[in-house]
Amino acid sequence: MKEQHTKHVTYNIAYHFVWCPKYRKDILQGAVAQFVGSEIRRLYETNGWRIGTLNVQEDHVHL
Known part of the structure; x- marks a missing residue:
């Protein structure tokens, strides 16, 4: 990601999110994965x- 000035x-602020059902x-x-x-x-x-x-994986999403 690009640095801010x-x-x-x-x-440069970056976050790593993981969402699990x-x-x-x-x-x-x-279709559910495509929609998400x-x-x-x-x-x-x-x-x-x-x-x-x-x-988007079968049991979680990485951002």
């Missing part, structure tokens, strides 16, 4: 957030 500071059930497959990925991308675009990597 202000008059006196250069910084209850009991890590394998529900993120097929597209909704997360829509939220990022709507709010002007930057996303490094989005990885």
